[in-house]
Amino acid sequence: MKTGKVFKYGDHIDTDAIIAARYLNVSDFGALSTHCMEDIDESFASNVRHGDYIVAGENFGCGSSREHAPAVIKACGVTAVIAKSFARIFYRNAINIGLPIVECKDAADAIRAGDEVYVDLAHGKVTDATTGETFTFPPYPKEIQKIIDRGGLLND
Amino acid sequence: MTLTQQILSRHYRNKPLVAGEMIMADVDLALGNDITSPVAINAFKAAGGDKVFDPDKIAVVLDHFVPNKDIESARQCACCRAFAAEQSIKNFFDVGQMGIEHALLPEKGLALPEMLIVGADSHTCTYGALGCFSTGVGSTDLAYVFKTGKLWFRVPEAIKVTLKGKLRPIVSGKDVILDIIGRIGVSGARYASLEFMGDVSSLTMDDRFTVCNMAIEAGAKNGIFPVDDITLEYVKVRSDKKFDKTKAADLSDAVYAKEITVDLDALTPTVARPHLPENTVTLDEIASERIKVDQVVIGSCTNGRLSDLESAYRVLKGNKVAKGVRVIIIPATQDVYVRALRAGYIEAFIEAGAVVSTPTCGPCLGGYMGILSDNETAIATTNRNFIGRMGAKTSSIYLASPYTAARAALLGYIG
Numbered sequence: 001m002k003t004g005k006v007f008k009y010g011d012h013i014d015t016d017a018i019i020a021a022r023y024l025n026v027s028d029f030g031a032l033s034t035h036c037m038e039d040i041d042e043s044f045a046s047n048v049r050h051g052d053y054i055v056a057g058e059n060f061g062c063g064s065s066r067e068h069a070p071a072v073i074k075a076c077g078v079t080a081v082i083a084k085s086f087a088r089i090f091y092r093n094a095i096n097i098g099l100p101i102v103e104c105k106d107a108a109d110a111i112r113a114g115d116e117v118y119v120d121l122a123h124g125k126v127t128d129a130t131t132g133e134t135f136t137f138p139p140y141p142k143e144i145q146k147i148i149d150r151g152g153l154l155n156d
Numbered sequence: 157m158t159l160t161q162q163i164l165s166r167h168y169r170n171k172p173l174v175a176g177e178m179i180m181a182d183v184d185l186a187l188g189n190d191i192t193s194p195v196a197i198n199a200f201k202a203a204g205g206d207k208v209f210d211p212d213k214i215a216v217v218l219d220h221f222v223p224n225k226d227i228e229s230a231r232q233c234a235c236c237r238a239f240a241a242e243q244s245i246k247n248f249f250d251v252g253q254m255g256i257e258h259a260l261l262p263e264k265g266l267a268l269p270e271m272l273i274v275g276a277d278s279h280t281c282t283y284g285a286l287g288c289f290s291t292g293v294g295s296t297d298l299a300y301v302f303k304t305g306k307l308w309f310r311v312p313e314a315i316k317v318t319l320k321g322k323l324r325p326i327v328s329g330k331d332v333i334l335d336i337i338g339r340i341g342v343s344g345a346r347y348a349s350l351e352f353m354g355d356v357s358s359l360t361m362d363d364r365f366t367v368c369n370m371a372i373e374a375g376a377k378n379g380i381f382p383v384d385d386i387t388l389e390y391v392k393v394r395s396d397k398k399f400d401k402t403k404a405a406d407l408s409d410a411v412y413a414k415e416i417t418v419d420l421d422a423l424t425p426t427v428a429r430p431h432l433p434e435n436t437v438t439l440d441e442i443a444s445e446r447i448k449v450d451q452v453v454i455g456s457c458t459n460g461r462l463s464d465l466e467s468a469y470r471v472l473k474g475n476k477v478a479k480g481v482r483v484i485i486i487p488a489t490q491d492v493y494v495r496a497l498r499a500g501y502i503e504a505f506i507e508a509g510a511v512v513s514t515p516t517c518g519p520c521l522g523g524y525m526g527i528l529s530d531n532e533t534a535i536a537t538t539n540r541n542f543i544g545r546m547g548a549k550t551s552s553i554y555l556a557s558p559y560t561a562a563r564a565a566l567l568g569y570i571g
Contacts, residue, residue, distance in 0.1 A: 016545050024221075087375060089294060092293065
């Protein structure tokens with residue numbers, strides 16, 4: 001994956017923060033992406049560039065089952081989300097739609113907002129190009145890797 | 157195996173399972189609503205979906221922004237309506253029949269013990285109260301079930317929650333689950349099942365629905381109660397199917413990752429402060445702060461059932477809501493609404509100065525029917541108090557039981 005800039009958030013970033021339910025009267029993820037992170041970071045949607053990364057703390061994506069949450073992050077052009085841990089429905093939604101997610105405590109602790117990072121999914125490695133630090137994460141369970149390899153659950 | 161693992165096993169060729177295993181299990185019922193179904197329908201069609209695997213195993217409930225709050229919502233509902241007609245989905249609930257999905261499906265006898273249920277709504281975990289495995293999933297998951305009747309699961313570890321004693325009359329299932337979330341945190345049960353044991357007969361079905369409903373608020377995959385006389389009593393008037401009670405021997409080899417105990421006798425009304433459900437305090441502790449409320453919401457899939465309205469009625473009847481407080485009461489289903497009407501609750505609410513809405517998720521997720529302005533405060537019987545959940549991002553939500561919320565309606569503050 002290419003190098004991108006980091007937007008950093010804390011623990012328990014919920015799906016209402018990622019995309020508020022008040023906008024879910026439409027299902028167009030491109031249109032919804034202009035509201036991504038709106039209630040906790042008004043400038044995110046206008047500042048994020050294709051290829052950037054989100055780094056966060058514990059339990060990222062907790063709350064609602066809305067698939068709109070990983071879908072708008074993907075529609076914003078975010079390459080991957082790196083977090084200490086993910087809420088379980090967000091985790092399966094991200095895998096199912098082909099948004100790369102990386103669970104890596106050390107990386108999530110060390111990487112700072114604005115750092116340039118890149119992820120090597122195949123070798124389980126996160127690199128902070130700004131500081132030169134590298135971090136490793138374990139491979140996905142093989143059944144999940146198969147879904148990732150297909151680019152999503154519904155891709156044959 | 158645990159209760160959850162046994163049900164998953166029965167839906168996976170009876171293969172014995174251990175926590176952490178990945179399985180592709182058979183689904184008995186798949187649910188979508190007016191927000192999540194359109195995304196699933198689009199995904200189903202984009203993946204070349206023609207006919208769903210079994211229309212009788214799919215339920216679509218229009219409840220979040222329904223009756224339609226605007227043109228866009230109306231279009232999403234029209235999409236669901238067309239799909240239900242085209243696929244001959246008989247369990248399609250539109251205005252007039254609909255209620256909040258997680259109150260409606262058990263009421264209609266569609267959620268039953270031993271089933272494996274998934275829903276594209278995080279509070280699908282509610283049905284575990286009936287002794288089934290039930291969990292929230294995404295829209296692509298739902299589309300996959302539409303196509304195949306199956307879905308992937310990671311077999312969860314279990315947290316055993318032993319209930320001891322009996323609740324006092326003013327204490328309810330909401331206080332039980334808020335207490336648990338306060339103790340283990342919003343990610344304390346992440347990926348795990350919460351399995352309730354011990355003196356479960358102290359909890360009514362409505363209490364159990366509320367407890368399981370908020371299992372997701374501790375990060376759990378599902379919550380589950382054993383099947384007992386109370387379950388069978390609830391189910392027998394709603395289904396012809398026969399079910400067995402859970403026996404202690406069934407769980408002799410169950411392995412639990414963690415065990416916690418809830419002392420029901422000692423439990424008192426509990427409140428979760430903004431902006432996470434884990435920020436709990438007892439009502440006694442918070443009362444001295446006299447936190448002023450602008451709005452009170454009594455309803456939702458968590459607490460919009462008849463017994464919830466009854467506990468609000470006991471507090472509100474013959475009294476007037478405090479000046480400057482907007483009180484919104486939302487029966488969860490048409491059946492709850494008409495029973496509350498016959499019992500005199502609705503008249504008492506209106507005379508007290510509250511408004512009563514048709515069933516809808518409405519304000520719980522900041523949809524409509526009671527949105528908060530800047531810096532406003534609400535006490536709600538709903539399930540989430542995240543930033544901006546019920547309106548402006550500077551607004552605040554305190555979560556509590558119908559009893560506690562109704563008290564605040566009269567006092568004008570939490571107390």
